[in-house]
Amino acid sequence: MAGWRMDDVITQEHILTMLYRQRDLNFVPGAEHLYSNSGYALLADLVSRFAGTLFSEFCQREIFDRISTSTTHVHDVHQRIVLNRAYSYDDVDNVYEIRVLSFANCGTTSLFTSVEDLATWMIHLQEQRASGDPALKRLTEREALNDEVENAYGFGLTAREWRGSDAIQHSGSDAGFRSHLLMIPEHGFGVAVLCSVPCGPQRLAFEVADHCLADHLDPAEEEKSNNQGHQSETQPDPLAEDVMSQYLGEYESQELQTRYWLLMKGGHLRVRHQRHRDMEMTCLGIDRFKGSQRFLNAIRFTRNNGQIDGFLADGGDRVRSLRFEKVEGRRENTTGEHA
Incomplete structure (x- = not known):
């Protein structure tokens, strides 16, 4: 991350x-x-x-x-x-x-x-x-x-x-x-x-x-089937463009001393880091997105007086709610194109 x-x-x-x-x-x-x-x-x-x-x-x-x-x-x-x-x-x-x-x-x-x-x-x-x-x-x-x-x-x-x-x-x-x-x-x-x-x-x-150890162990328990048939996930309705635009910008973690850029490309929110490939995020609802990489598998945006002020990031199963602050006044290059 x-x-x-x-x-x-x-x-x-x-x-x-x-x-x-x-x-x-x-x-x-x-x-x-x-x-x-x-x-x-x-x-x-x-x-x-x-x-x-x-x-x-x-x-x-x-x-x-x-x-x-x-x-x-x-x-x-x-x-x-x-x-x-x-x-x-x-x-x-x-x-x-x-x-x-x-x-x-x-x-x-x-x-x-x-x-x-x-x-x-x-x-x-x-x-x-x-x-x-x-x-x-x-x-x-x-x-x-x-x-x-x-x-x-x-x-x-x-x-x-x-x-x-x-x-x-x-x-x-x-x-x-x-x-x-x-x-x-x-x-x-x-x-x-x-x-x-x-x-x-x-x-x-x-x-x-x-x-x-076949002759020395207790009989193996039968694996319990958890097959309840395929249940498709309910996809949330796409967010309006004016809502998605609120997420764009530059975000910084003081703990990691690193920054991410959130941008739009092809109608989807993407996360950019200077040392990683762009990562497409899947919308789970207002202010909630699922990541495509294990080290950044979920982000939840936070607000102050209704305005986006940062997000909390999860990575794998060991990093939870790591704070990224939005860098005010930095919105350049949020169209998904490399400068």
């Missing part, structure tokens, strides 16, 4: 600087659970400050070297050459293309590893679990939300019941990379799936578990 692309070099400093500008919460703490990459970036920064060393160096010394992983490291220098490194790809119209990833940050991502090292890691976790290690217990500890509903996500790992056994797991994705780690401690079982293309690794991991 701030204009960053996946193939940009994004450093830890970039992320922390953006986080320090954030003003609002998505919800009251404890009201619900929402996965937070930002939280892990802050945790990595805290570890680095308390340890007095880089987060990557701390992990190498205190974790990876202690359990003898041979290839795992925190990749916080994007220029670093890595032996046998895999690159990520994606299928675009039946042609594979490279999906460049140049991250130089940690806590949220940038853990380079292999299936062999992940197997070593799972064996270590199994041994620690058997010994009653309180740290491991904390990782999978589930606490109730404010409404007393139990949260499935622990302090770093997801733990839930699956076919009569506890399943401990976590997924990861960046660019074209996909991964899933699944452990069934009761049966001494674990599987790691690493992909360099989007392929549904969680599904693959559970299919392997189904096959290997």
Whole structure:
């Protein structure tokens, strides 16, 4: 939403600087659970400050070297050459293309590893679990939300019941990379799936578990059909031209330090950013629009004394109601044509 692309070099400093500008919460703490990459970036920064060393160096010394992983490291220098490194790809119209990833940050991502090292890691976790290690217990500890509903996500790992056994797991994705780690401690079982293309690794991991543990698991529950027939969405009536014209102009987010231009093209409202393609917005009613891109999937205009003064933007499932203020007196180039 701030204009960053996946193939940009994004450093830890970039992320922390953006986080320090954030003003609002998505919800009251404890009201619900929402996965937070930002939280892990802050945790990595805290570890680095308390340890007095880089987060990557701390992990190498205190974790990876202690359990003898041979290839795992925190990749916080994007220029670093890595032996046998895999690159990520994606299928675009039946042609594979490279999906460049140049991250130089940690806590949220940038853990380079292999299936062999992940197997070593799972064996270590199994041994620690058997010994009653309180740290491991904390990782999978589930606490109730404010409404007393139990949260499935622990302090770093997801733990839930699956076919009569506890399943401990976590997924990861960046660019074209996909991964899933699944452990069934009761049966001494674990599987790691690493992909360099989007392929549904969680599904693959559970299919392997189904096959290997078929004689030890409770019968699988039949999937409940939710097919109630196709129900077409009711399309709202088009807004009048004088109403649509109120939305045009330039909008700025102080938190992201970025600007969007709203313009008309072919009778439709479009959103323009200098680093993205124009995005067509679908009208859902007065002052409400649905976006065509995941990072900007909804906007709701706000008014002051009847006049548009900005909008609130949602991105994916983790950004909610991010404030953009309308920049007064800036209406140039709102016809949809590039200057």
